[in-house]
Amino acid sequence: MEHDSITPLMQDRIRQTLTQIEKTQRIKILYACESGSRGWGFASRDSDYDVRFIYVHQLDWYLTLDRKRDVIERPIDDELDVAGWELSKALKLMRNSNPALIEWLHSPIVYQKDALFMQQCEQLASKFYSPLKARYHYLSIAKRNWREDFKEETIRLKKYFYILRAVLALRWIEHSKMMPPMAFSQLVQTTVTDHAVLAEIEQLLVMKQHADESRYGPHRPAIDRLITETIEKSEKLNLPEPYYRDSHLLDDFLQKTILANDIKWE
Structure with missing residues (x-):
C-alpha cells in the first residue's frame, strides 16, 4: 500500500x-x-x-x-x-x-x-x-502518562498525542465495544463532537507536524477536560469478555x- x-x-x-x-x-x-x-x-x-x-x-x-x-x-x-x-x-x-x-x-x-x-x-x-482487555490497555496508558504530566505547565507534544489517542480509543470502546482503529483521524472523526476539542486537536496536529520529537507546548483546556472526564468514566465501565476461547x-x-x-x- x-x-x-x-x-x-x-x-x-x-x-x-x-x-x-x-x-x-x-x-x-x-x-x-x-x-x-x-x-x-x-x-x-x-x-x-x-x-x-x-x-x-x-x-x-x-x-x-x-x-x-x-x-x-x-x-x-x-x-x-x-x-x-x-x-x-x-x-x-x-x-x-x-x-x-x-x-x-x-x-x-x-x-x-x-x-x-x-x-x-x-x-x-x-x-x-476482548473489549475488557482493550479498555485496560488504553486506560493504563492514559492514566500512567497523564499522572506524570497533567500538573506541569507544558507537556511534550508526542506524549500529549499518546495520551489523547488512548483516551479516544477508550471512547471508541465505550460506544462500539469494537477494537479501535489505528488511525488517529478516524478516532477523532468518530468520537469527538465538541468543536472546542476539535479545534485544539487541529492546532496540535499542525504544531506537531512542523516540530521535532522533543517539542513541548502548553496544555489545552478543552483537551485536558476530555482526558480527565474520559479516564474517570472508563474506570467505572463494565465490558464483556470475549465469547470465544477455543x-x-x-x-x-x-x-x-x-x-x-x-x-x-x-
Missing part, C-alpha cells in the same frame, strides 16, 4: 530491508506494516519509522525440542527500526487479545502482505477480541500457514 506520508525512496528502502531479512533469517514475512506515530497519523518531521512484521520459519524450525527465539529485531539506524514476531508468538498474543498486535493488523500503512493470510488473521482476531482454530491456522509457506532456502 502506497502512503503519501512516506516517500517512495523510503518505501523502497523498507521493502529491501524486509527482503534482506527474509534471506538472511530464512523466513517468510506474511505481513509488514508501520506502527507508532506514523501509523497513528501524527508524525513529527523527525519521527522514525517503526516497521513491524509477522513471519514463519521453514517447517524444520518447528520440529525440534528446544525452544528458539521467536522475535527478530533490527534497529537499522536512528531513522529506521524493524522488528517482527514469529507466527506462533503472534497467535498466542491474539488468543489473549493483545492490543498491540491488533493495532498492527489494522495499520493504514502496509508494506507487504499475503492477502489470504491477512483475511484469515483478521477474522480470527475478531473472534478473540485455541483449536489458532492451532489449525498455524499448522496450515506453516505448511503453505515451507520455502526451501538454498
Whole structure:
C-alpha cells in the first residue's frame, strides 16, 4: 500500500530491508506494516519509522525440542527500526487479545502482505477480541502518562498525542465495544463532537507536524477536560469478555500457514 506520508525512496528502502531479512533469517514475512506515530497519523518531521512484521520459519524450525527465539529485531539506524514476531508468538498474543498486535493488523500503512493470510488473521482476531482487555490497555496508558504530566505547565507534544489517542480509543470502546482503529483521524472523526476539542486537536496536529520529537507546548483546556472526564468514566465501565476461547482454530491456522509457506532456502 502506497502512503503519501512516506516517500517512495523510503518505501523502497523498507521493502529491501524486509527482503534482506527474509534471506538472511530464512523466513517468510506474511505481513509488514508501520506502527507508532506514523501509523497513528501524527508524525513529527523527525519521527522514525517503526516497521513491524509477522513471519514463519521453514517447517524444520518447528520440529525440534528446544525452544528458539521467536522475535527478530533490527534497529537499522536512528531513522529506521524493524522488528517482527514469529507466527506462533503472534497467535498466542491474539488468543489473549493483545492490543498491540491488533493495532498492527489494522495499520493504514502496509508494506507487504499475503492477502489470504491477512483475511484469515483478521477474522480470527475478531473472534478473540476482548473489549475488557482493550479498555485496560488504553486506560493504563492514559492514566500512567497523564499522572506524570497533567500538573506541569507544558507537556511534550508526542506524549500529549499518546495520551489523547488512548483516551479516544477508550471512547471508541465505550460506544462500539469494537477494537479501535489505528488511525488517529478516524478516532477523532468518530468520537469527538465538541468543536472546542476539535479545534485544539487541529492546532496540535499542525504544531506537531512542523516540530521535532522533543517539542513541548502548553496544555489545552478543552483537551485536558476530555482526558480527565474520559479516564474517570472508563474506570467505572463494565465490558464483556470475549465469547470465544477455543485455541483449536489458532492451532489449525498455524499448522496450515506453516505448511503453505515451507520455502526451501538454498
